[in-house]
Amino acid sequence: MHRYHYNLFPCQNRLLQMQYDKAAYQRHMDGVRKARPKVDTSSPQTFIHLHLKPKKLQLEEERLAIIERDNRLLLEKMSTIMRKQSRVDNVNNYEPKSLNREKRQRELLKVTRDNKSMMERIISRSSMRQEREWEADWQRNLAYMDSISRYPTGWWEKEKTSMSLQSQNRGGSSRDGGRERTSKRSGGGGNSSNRSRGYDSGSFASTSKGDESEKSGENRSQADMQQQ
Structure with a gap:
C-alpha cells in the first residue's frame, strides 16, 4: 500500500511517510471532533424561583391560614350562641314609620295640581297656524306659476290619458273589422x-x-x- 501512497513532499521512505501522514490525519480528526463552537447555542439557564414563585405561595398559605382561623372563631361563637340562651330580646313588633311621609304627600299633590293646570292651559290655547290663509296663498302661487310657465300644469297626465284613449279606440275598431269579416264568411257559406x-x-x-x-x-x- 505504501507504494501507491501519494506524498506531497519528497521523502526517503514511503512507508514511514504514510504512517506519519495517517497519524497527522488522525490528530486532525480528533481535534475536529473535540472542537467547541465560539458561539454559545445551548439553552439558557432556568431559575427555579421564576417558575415556582415561592413568595406567592407563601402569601397564599398565609391568607388561607387567616381565613381558616376566622372561620374557626366564627364557628366557635355560633356554637356558643346556640348552646346558651340569648340575653337580649331583638324581636321588633312595631311598624316602620316614615318621618317625612306627610311632606312627600303634599309635594305629590302640588305636582299633580301644577300638571293639571298646565294641561288645561295647553288644551284651551288656540292654534297659531292660519291654514286657510296658507291655502289661499298656495292657490295664488299656483296661479302665478301657471301664468309664467310654458306648458300647462299636469300636461304629462293629459298626454297619458289621450294615449290611453287612442289605444282603446284602435282596439275597438280592430274588433269591429274582425266581426265584419266573420259575417261575410258566414254569408258565403250559406249560399x-x-x-x-x-x-x-x-x-x-x-x-x-x-x-x-x-x-x-x-x-x-x-x-x-x-x-x-
Whole structure:
C-alpha cells in the first residue's frame, strides 16, 4: 500500500511517510471532533424561583391560614350562641314609620295640581297656524306659476290619458273589422250550402223521370256548376 501512497513532499521512505501522514490525519480528526463552537447555542439557564414563585405561595398559605382561623372563631361563637340562651330580646313588633311621609304627600299633590293646570292651559290655547290663509296663498302661487310657465300644469297626465284613449279606440275598431269579416264568411257559406241543396234536388228529380228528363237535368246541373 505504501507504494501507491501519494506524498506531497519528497521523502526517503514511503512507508514511514504514510504512517506519519495517517497519524497527522488522525490528530486532525480528533481535534475536529473535540472542537467547541465560539458561539454559545445551548439553552439558557432556568431559575427555579421564576417558575415556582415561592413568595406567592407563601402569601397564599398565609391568607388561607387567616381565613381558616376566622372561620374557626366564627364557628366557635355560633356554637356558643346556640348552646346558651340569648340575653337580649331583638324581636321588633312595631311598624316602620316614615318621618317625612306627610311632606312627600303634599309635594305629590302640588305636582299633580301644577300638571293639571298646565294641561288645561295647553288644551284651551288656540292654534297659531292660519291654514286657510296658507291655502289661499298656495292657490295664488299656483296661479302665478301657471301664468309664467310654458306648458300647462299636469300636461304629462293629459298626454297619458289621450294615449290611453287612442289605444282603446284602435282596439275597438280592430274588433269591429274582425266581426265584419266573420259575417261575410258566414254569408258565403250559406249560399254554397243552398246551391248544394239545389243540386241535390235537381239530381233527385232527374232520377224520377225518363231518359229525356235525365238529359235536361244534366244540362241544368252543368249550368249550376258554371254559375258556382
